[in-house]
Amino acid sequence: MTLGSTTTAVAFWLGTLLPLVYLPVMALGLDSPLRLLGFLALLVLNVIALAVGREYPEMEPRAGR
DSSP states (O other), X not given: OOHHHHHHHHHHHHXXXXXXXXXXXXXXXXXXXXXXXXXXXXXXXXXXXXXXXXXXXXXXXXXXX
16 A cells, blocks of 8 residues: 555545544534634534545455456
8 A cells, every 4th residue: 555545545544434423523513713714624624524525435455357
């Protein structure tokens, strides 16, 4: 596994699992500017992780190829 494939795999799983953090953050409320900024940063991080990790499943070897 190369550094690039490791980065892609980590980004894929981060992008997949990061939305689980949305619920507790939203349950606390977005009533202050700092919380809103934190939520927006979380959202941007999620989008970046999904963009970087988008090719991860295609990199896995499949049987029969």
